[in-house]
Amino acid sequence: MKSTDIRNSFVDYFASRGHQPRDSSPLVPHGDPTLLFTNAGMVQFKDFFVGREAPPSSRVVTVQKCLRVSGKHNDLENVGPSPRHHTFFEMLGNFSFGDYFKAEAIEMAWELVTEVWGLDPAHLQATVFEEDDEAESLWKEISSLPADRIHRCGAKDNFWAMGDTGPCGPCSEIFIDRFPDRPAVDFEVGSESGRYLEIWNLVFMQFERDADGVMVPLPNPSIDTGAGLERVAATLQGVTSNYDTDLFQPIIAAAAEISDHPYHGSDGEADVAMRVIADHLRAVGFLLADGVIPSNEGRGYVLRRILRRALRHGMRLGFEEPFLYRLIPVLGEVMDSAYPELAATRAATLQTVQAEEDKFLSTIATGARQVQVAVEAGRAAGVQQLDGPTVFRLYDTYGLPLEVIEEIAEEERMTIDQSGFESALDEQRRRSREATGDGQKRLAAVQELVGRSGAGAPTRFEGGEDRIEGVKPQQFIRQAGDRPEVASSLQVGDEGIVFFPRTVFYAEGGGQVGDVGEILWPGGRARVLDTQKDTTGNFYHSVRVEAGELTLDQEVELHIAEARRRDIERNHTATHLLHAALRSVLGDTVRQAGSLVEAERLRFDFTFSRPLTMDERHQVEDIVNHWVRKASSVTIVVQSQEAALARGAMALFGEKYGDEVRTVEVPGFSLELCGGCHVGNTGEIGSFALVAERGVASGVRRVEALTGRAAAAAWREMEERETKIVEVAGVPIDRVGEEIESLRRRVKEAEKELAAVRRQVVAGGAVDEESPVVEVEGVRLLAREVPFAPAEELRDMADILRQKLESGVVVIGSRSDDKVGLVVAVSSDLVTRVHAGRLIKALAPRVGGGGGGRPEFAQAGGKQPQGLDDALQAASEELRKQLLLQ
Numbered sequence: 001m002k003s004t005d006i007r008n009s010f011v012d013y014f015a016s017r018g019h020q021p022r023d024s025s026p027l028v029p030h031g032d033p034t035l036l037f038t039n040a041g042m043v044q045f046k047d048f049f050v051g052r053e054a055p056p057s058s059r060v061v062t063v064q065k066c067l068r069v070s071g072k073h074n075d076l077e078n079v080g081p082s083p084r085h086h087t088f089f090e091m092l093g094n095f096s097f098g099d100y101f102k103a104e105a106i107e108m109a110w111e112l113v114t115e116v117w118g119l120d121p122a123h124l125q126a127t128v129f130e131e132d133d134e135a136e137s138l139w140k141e142i143s144s145l146p147a148d149r150i151h152r153c154g155a156k157d158n159f160w161a162m163g164d165t166g167p168c169g170p171c172s173e174i175f176i177d178r179f180p181d182r183p184a185v186d187f188e189v190g191s192e193s194g195r196y197l198e199i200w201n202l203v204f205m206q207f208e209r210d211a212d213g214v215m216v217p218l219p220n221p222s223i224d225t226g227a228g229l230e231r232v233a234a235t236l237q238g239v240t241s242n243y244d245t246d247l248f249q250p251i252i253a254a255a256a257e258i259s260d261h262p263y264h265g266s267d268g269e270a271d272v273a274m275r276v277i278a279d280h281l282r283a284v285g286f287l288l289a290d291g292v293i294p295s296n297e298g299r300g301y302v303l304r305r306i307l308r309r310a311l312r313h314g315m316r317l318g319f320e321e322p323f324l325y326r327l328i329p330v331l332g333e334v335m336d337s338a339y340p341e342l343a344a345t346r347a348a349t350l351q352t353v354q355a356e357e358d359k360f361l362s363t364i365a366t367g368a369r370q371v372q373v374a375v376e377a378g379r380a381a382g383v384q385q386l387d388g389p390t391v392f393r394l395y396d397t398y399g400l401p402l403e404v405i406e407e408i409a410e411e412e413r414m415t416i417d418q419s420g421f422e423s424a425l426d427e428q429r430r431r432s433r434e435a436t437g438d439g440q441k442r443l444a445a446v447q448e449l450v451g452r453s454g455a456g457a458p459t460r461f462e463g464g465e466d467r468i469e470g471v472k473p474q475q476f477i478r479q480a481g482d483r484p485e486v487a488s489s490l491q492v493g494d495e496g497i498v499f500f501p502r503t504v505f506y507a508e509g510g511g512q513v514g515d516v517g518e519i520l521w522p523g524g525r526a527r528v529l530d531t532q533k534d535t536t537g538n539f540y541h542s543v544r545v546e547a548g549e550l551t552l553d554q555e556v557e558l559h560i561a562e563a564r565r566r567d568i569e570r571n572h573t574a575t576h577l578l579h580a581a582l583r584s585v586l587g588d589t590v591r592q593a594g595s596l597v598e599a600e601r602l603r604f605d606f607t608f609s610r611p612l613t614m615d616e617r618h619q620v621e622d623i624v625n626h627w628v629r630k631a632s633s634v635t636i637v638v639q640s641q642e643a644a645l646a647r648g649a650m651a652l653f654g655e656k657y658g659d660e661v662r663t664v665e666v667p668g669f670s671l672e673l674c675g676g677c678h679v680g681n682t683g684e685i686g687s688f689a690l691v692a693e694r695g696v697a698s699g700v701r702r703v704e705a706l707t708g709r710a711a712a713a714a715w716r717e718m719e720e721r722e723t724k725i726v727e728v729a730g731v732p733i734d735r736v737g738e739e740i741e742s743l744r745r746r747v748k749e750a751e752k753e754l755a756a757v758r759r760q761v762v763a764g765g766a767v768d769e770e771s772p773v774v775e776v777e778g779v780r781l782l783a784r785e786v787p788f789a790p791a792e793e794l795r796d797m798a799d800i801l802r803q804k805l806e807s808g809v810v811v812i813g814s815r816s817d818d819k820v821g822l823v824v825a826v827s828s829d830l831v832t833r834v835h836a837g838r839l840i841k842a843l844a845p846r847v848g849g850g851g852g853g854r855p856e857f858a859q860a861g862g863k864q865p866q867g868l869d870d871a872l873q874a875a876s877e878e879l880r881k882q883l884l885l886q
């Protein structure tokens with residue numbers, strides 16, 4: 001069966017048994033900061049399992065995009081050598097939310113694998129949790145499997161949990177014997193060796209584990225199953241490696257063709273490299289399609305790490321130019337039919353991947369120079385090994401692969417401290433785990449309290465009003481040190497979270513910041529510092545009580561900061577106009593990659609491969625202001641997602657939308673899915689000014705803009721600056737540019753003349769009574785101070801003096817009020833006896849600095865000008881030390 005047929009047969013089978021097919025959720029979990037990525041099919045249904053949200057159906061079937069590259073579920077290092085491990089994979093899953101349980105789950109799984117997929121029952125085995133007598137009995141009854149092919153296993157293998165907290169329960173796995181013609185072996189031996197391959201895991205979700213490790217029974221026991229499509233495809237296509245299936249072979253074949261390395265399916269370096277490239281290409285393509293952008297932190301850092309790991313393996317195939325982007329269309333040929341978001345984002349993906357490849361090649365070049373500096377520093381210190389911390393710095397800061405560092409070090413006849421590097425890497429991982437773990441525990445603690453408080457019902461947002469009254473709090477959570485606690489009231493000075501059944505405060509979402517304002521009651525006042533919401537739609541009002549006591553039976557008034565909200569509304573509607581204007585000027589490949597809408601400004605990130613020209617910036621600004629002046633009505637409609645998308649509404653990739661969506665439309669120009677706050681008429685925006693544009697990541701640009709009062713203030717400030725420039729320049733504004741160019745030319749000419757004078761002064765005074773040439777162990781030394789000059793001129797001066805000496809060592813220094821420069825130059829006949837880099841390393845600390853260089857030339861900088869005399873005087877002694885060591 002082809003992989004497409006396997007997906008379809010799975011969904012069709014369960015749909016015929018009352019399951020509602022649901023689309024895969026994005027790889028970025030919606031509203032769940034405890035997870036970097038969706039790592040299992042049940043992630044999007046977590047709130048259904050714990051009863052926080054009602055499911056759309058009690059039976060659901062999905063094919064879920066998953067990524068396992070961090071935390072407990074991290075398969076990255078196994079990808080390539082292993083025939084079955086992947087970063088990105090697809091999880092086939094059927095789910096029951098309080099409907100059927102173990103018997104039906106086992107029955108349907110058995111029927112599908114044996115009757116629909118046609119696997120021989122004689123080749124199948126099952127496992128159950130060691131304490132689950134019921135599951136074992138059901139397997140015997142339903143499948144007729146003999147007792148010796150039903151195995152009891154411990155919690156390590158047969159008790160499933162998504163993480164340290166959350167839904168969990170015993171599970172039962174289906175295994176297939178991949179080599180049934182061979183003599184049978186012990187199950188534990190066979191499963192460890194890969195002969196007995198797990199193809200499906202049935203999780204009997206019975207508990208939720210809290211932050212203290214306590215397991216609480218779920219309100220309705222449920223079913224969560226997961227079958228990796230890649231393993232199922234390998235089984236049904238009769239191959240022993242997932243990489244030999246139709247999910248990977250087209251990509252591997254394309255990689256083999258452009259690298260001119262045939263693929264043999266072996267454990268050789270080239271074959272492993274091609275498997276890594278095929279796997280990582282899938283992860284990169286899907287992450288970019290779901291809105292993740294390469295960066296140096298969080299999800300973006302993981303994406304960059306995966307992409308660069310693929311590029312490193314490409315280097316092993318001989319690639320010295322960008323190549324990964326050339327494989328993106330092949331990924332589309334394999335996966336587009338199942339995941340249309342790949343085709344919709346392909347142009348942007350190609351641009352981003354190629355830009356990242358160019359950046360990585362540049363990083364390799366820059367990093368290689370840093371390795372060279374570290375090697376020279378090691379030699380100067382008399383060592384033949386790069387220490388662990390240094391290697392880790394090169395690896396972590398400059399992004400250099402360890403093998404590249406090793407190669408350069410070997411060329412320089414040095415080794416690296418492998419164990420020291422591993423220790424530094426382990427320490428970084430430990431700190432990362434601790435930081436992530438603390439954040440997860442704090443979040444889990446708050447969510448647990450919310451669940452227990454009974455305040456988990458969705459909050460009704462009454463966004464059309466600026467204030468409402470007669471509202472009673474539902475619950476309080478007081479912040480007590482590092483740990484929150486449920487409270488019956490909040491006193492003066494308390495900070496915490498308040499829940500209301502309805503509110504006028506907008507909770508942060510869709511790029512728009514949360515509202516702030518006040519809560520008022522007779523004799524009392526609390527300041528609302530921020531508003532957030534969870535995945536169930538429950539609003540968290542973060543407050544600080546400034547007067548009185550706030551109790552559960554107290555009716556209060558909720559007041560948003562009105563002027564701030566109006567500015568936010570202007571900026572949010574302007575963001576929609578900006579998005580449409582960018583697509584109008586730059587093309588439909590532009591898509592949103594992030595946004596920030598606050599009162600003071602708006603920020604919009606979008607996919608584009610180059611800086612905007614000034615003409616393009618003006619066009620975008622003019623288009624937005626045209627629609628502002630047009631004063632068009634802004635139409636907000638709630639409709640089905642299907643109807644909205646059919647009308648051409650723009651949706652943000654990676655965002656979670658319900659069956660019913662809210663659309664915001666400026667008729668004839670912009671239509672987007674959006675839950676935020678907007679003006680009623682574009683004329684209310686007042687004016688729009690695009691004030692900044694820059695790159696923030698490979699293939700991603702960022703623009704910042706102002707509207708209304710902020711734009712007017714910016715224009716006034718610009719006029720004031722213009723007036724000041726005219727006064728200083730002494731010419732009309734239309735001639736300021738010409739005058740500045742003229743001044744720059746004159747300054748440049750004067751600097752050249754001054755540099756020439758300084759060189760003449762230095763050359764003419766090379767040997768005088770104040771700075772005579774001295775002999776140190778038979779070597780001539782000139783050490784003197786010269787007039788302050790830029791570093792480049794100091795190098796020229798040292799070279800002039802070295803030529804006048806013919807044979808010898810030159811040490812010169814110059815200083816200003818707060819800095820000092822040192823240069824050492826050694827004539828070519830002495831470089832085997834005197835090393836300029838080592839000499840300057842000995843002198844630099846005397847001026848509060850550091851430096852280094854080659855045997856014939858070195859320089860340093862410092863921040864203690866008062867130490868220059870001492871450094872120059874010490875030159876002869878430090879030179880003597882070097883010479884005596886020969």
